[in-house]
Amino acid sequence: MKTETISSLEQLPELARALIAFAGMERxxxxxxxxxxxxxxxxxxxxxxxxxxxxxxxPTFAW
Structure with a gap:
């Protein structure tokens, strides 16, 4: 398990790139x-x- 923390919404793209890199080929x-x-x-x-x-x-609010 990996935990990442950000302090602002502006950091979401950076977090997204880090998670994509960490996941590698896992989908x-x-x-x-x-x-x-x-x-x-x-x-x-x-x-x-x-x-x-x-x-x-x-998905919580899809129905």
């Missing part, structure tokens, strides 16, 4: 945290770094 990731912890924001940043342009929604 199944688990994000766990309390509501409002920033999981969806982090995932949006990761997908943006990967070039995804589709809309990304929180």
């Amino acid at each position: 199944i990731w688990v994000f766990r945290g309390a509501m409002g912890a920033g999981k969806t924001s982090t995932i949006k940043a990761i997908l943006a770094e990967m070039g995804v342009t589709d809309s990304v929604q929180s």
